[in-house]
Amino acid sequence: MTTKTSPTKSAQVSISASGVTKLYGDFAALQDVTFDVREGTVAAFLGPNGAGKSTTMKILTGYLSPTKGSVRMAGLDPVDAAQRLVLARRLGYLPENGPLYTDMTPAELLQFVGDVRLLGSALPRAIDRVVVQCDISSVMSKPIAKLSKGFRQRVGMAQALLHDPEILILDEPTSGLDPLQIREVRKLIRELGKTKTILLSTHILQEVEAVADSVIVIKSGRLRFTGTLDELRGQSTLEQRFYELMDKEAA
Secondary structure, X not given: OOOOOOOOOOOOEEEEEEEEEEEEOOEEEEEEEXXXXXOOOEEEEEOOOOOOHHHHHHHXXXXXXXXXXXXXXXXXXXXXXHHHHHHHOOEEEEOOOXXXXXXXXXXXXXXXXXXXXXXXXXXXXXXXXXXXXXXXXXXXXXXXXXXXXXXXXXXXXXXXXXXXXXXXEEEOOOOOOOHXXXXXXXXXXXXXXXXXXXXXXXXXXXXXXXXOOEEEEEEOXXXXXXXXXXXXHOOOOHHHHHHHHHHOOOO
C-alpha cells in the first residue's frame, strides 16, 4: 500500500456518489445525494438514525442498486457485475452488526474468509497482520459467541481488512460499545486512515471530532452538507452547526 496522502482537494476521488436516489414505492430513502470522498481521507457520514446512511453504504458496496444516479468506487461501478467482482478485491466492508459465524473461532473465521477470497499462500501472513492490527491474539481460539461486543467488532474489522483493501466502508463501527471499546476502535480507525481511504457512518458527534478529515451530513435521505471538518464547524462548534443543519428545511 502507498503512504497516505494529505486529504486535499487535488487528491484523486476514491468514492463518488452522483444524484443517488433510492425509492421504495412512493418512499424516497435517498433523494439526489451527491458527494465525493478523496483518497487519503477519513470521511464521516453523519446523520440521525434513519437518515439513509446504511442505504447509501449498501449502494456504494453493490449490495443495493440505486433507483437513479450513479456511484463509483476506485473508478469502478458496483452496479456492474463484472466491475463489482474487481471492486471486491479493493474494498473492505463492515456492516453495522457485521455478520459473524458465532460457532466459529476468529482463527476459523479468518481462515474461511481467506479461502473464499482465494488468498492462497498469502493467507497466513494476512491473518498475522490483521491479528496485530485489530489486537485479537488473545481471543483467536475462543468461540465468537462467547466474545464481548468489542472483540466481535474487532473480529469483524479483521475480516474486512484481511485482503488489505484500499477503501474501507464502516457502518456504525462503534455502535453498542462501551467507552473503553469505543476508544480502542477509534484508535484503530485513525491508524488505518494513515494508509487507506475510509468512509464511516455515525450519528455521534464526538466520533466525527475524533477521526474525521471530511464530513457528509444527511437527514431524511437528503444531503445537508459535504466538506471538511473545519468547513463544517465554520465560526461555530460542531454541535451547533449540526443542529442548525438538522433544523434547516430541505430545499
